[in-house]
Amino acid sequence: MGGNDQTIPPAAxxxxxxxxxxxxxxxxxxxxxxxxxxLRGEQxxxxxxxSRSVVRExxxxxxxxxxxxxxxxxxxxxxxxxxxxxxxxHVIRWRLAGADRAELLGSLGDLRRGVEPVAAALAARxxxxxxxxxxxxxxxxxAVHGRAGESRDYLxxxxxxxxxxxxxxxxxxxxxxxxxxxxxxxxxxQHGLMPAVPEGAAIRRHADVAxxxxxxxxxxxxxxxxxxxxxxxTAMLTPPPAExxxxxxxxxxxxxxxxxxx
Numbered sequence: 001m002g003g004n005d006q007t008i009p010p011a012a013x014x015x016x017x018x019x020x021x022x023x024x025x026x027x028x029x030x031x032x033x034x035x036x037x038x039l040r041g042e043q044x045x046x047x048x049x050x051s052r053s054v055v056r057e058x059x060x061x062x063x064x065x066x067x068x069x070x071x072x073x074x075x076x077x078x079x080x081x082x083x084x085x086x087x088x089x090h091v092i093r094w095r096l097a098g099a100d101r102a103e104l105l106g107s108l109g110d111l112r113r114g115v116e117p118v119a120a121a122l123a124a125r126x127x128x129x130x131x132x133x134x135x136x137x138x139x140x141x142x143a144v145h146g147r148a149g150e151s152r153d154y155l156x157x158x159x160x161x162x163x164x165x166x167x168x169x170x171x172x173x174x175x176x177x178x179x180x181x182x183x184x185x186x187x188x189x190q191h192g193l194m195p196a197v198p199e200g201a202a203i204r205r206h207a208d209v210a211x212x213x214x215x216x217x218x219x220x221x222x223x224x225x226x227x228x229x230x231x232x233x234t235a236m237l238t239p240p241p242a243e244x245x246x247x248x249x250x251x252x253x254x255x256x257x258x259x260x261x262x
Contacts, residue, residue: 016048016050016051016054017054017057017058019048019050020044020048020050020054020055020058021058021061021062021090022094023048024039024044024058024059024062024067025062025065025067025090025091025094026094026097026098028062028067028068028078028094029067029084029091029094029095029098030094030097030098030099031098031099033078034078035078035079035080035081036077036078037077037078038074038075038076038077039059039068039075039076039077039078040075040076041055041056041059041076059076063076065084065085065088065090065091066079066083066084066085067079067083067084067091069083087177087180089179089180089182089183092104092108092180092183092184092187093183093186093187096183096187096190096191097191101191102237105184105233105236105237106233106237108180108184108233109229109232109233109236109237111177111180112181112184112229112232112233113226113229113230113233115166115174115177115181116162116165116166116181116225116226116228116229117222117223117225117226117229118169118174118222119165119166119168119169119171119174119225120165120169120209120212120213120218120221120222120224120225121218121219121221121222122168122169122170122171122174122218123165123168123169123170123213123221124212124213124215124216124217124218124220124221124222125170125216125218126168126169126170127168127213127214128168131164131167131168132168132210132213132214134160134164135161135164135165135168135209135210135213135214136210136214138157138158138160138161138164138206138210139157139161139203139206139207139210141153141154141156141157141160142154142157142158142161142198142203142206143203145157146197146198146200146203147197149196149197151189151194151196152189154198155185155186155189158185158206159182159185159186161206161210162178162181162182162185163178163181163182165209165213165225166178166181168213188232188236193235193236202228202231202232205224205227205228205231206228208220208224209221209224209225209228212224
């Protein structure tokens with residue numbers, strides 16, 4: 001990983017292009033723009049208040065993600081979900097902001113169960129001393145920022161841990177899923193699916209993985225990583241407990257003392 005601490009991918013774009021891309025991506029993934037809907041450049045220019053070149057660039061990026069198709073005489077149309085690149089971090093981000101968040105979280109949890117425990121076992125065999133140091137350091141930062149309730153810094157450390165683990169597996173196919181896992185962790189924080197103060201047990205499980213990887217214990221690393229994914233997925237899919245209703249106001253205190261008659 002080196003000294004680069006930019007562990008969270010940037011938003012889909014910046015400025016006008018990013019606004020149009022995020023706006024259209026959200027409309028398509030939410031179903032507000034249904035499959036087969038025709039996107040006309042002039043209408044999009046008016047809707048977003050941007051130039052034709054900005055719209056064209058946004059459409060080009062959406063087409064690369066499989067969200068739209070462009071054909072002569074037909075124009076730009078919304079593609080079916082089966083054509084989308086579901087692993088694209090931006091597509092995941094947009095879908096997590098939509099109504100099917102729970103369904104997506106379930107699918108991503110299944111994916112993580114099949115990937116990260118295996119990556120942990122491989123990391124126990126293949127991790128370099130430098131990668132072991134990054135894992136241990138990330139856990140220490142998680143503990144410090146978790147106790148302080150610093151969610152942004154905690155997220156950075158958590159992302160660093162999981163990205164490093166996938167890279168330490170030595171498997172390029174697993175390493176290619178780092179941005180997918182990053183979006184899950186990022187979305188969990190962004191959408192309020194994380195406790196304000198992370199549980200100590202969760203941090204301890206990360207420490208167990210780091211220790212097992214460093215000691216070369218593949219079985220222990222896989223088991224601890226599976227516990228992390230299971231706990232995280234269950235927590236994200238479990239609605240937070242309802243807050244107790246506010247107590248009714250106490251009885252009003254009236255001044256019942258009447259003035260003495262004279």
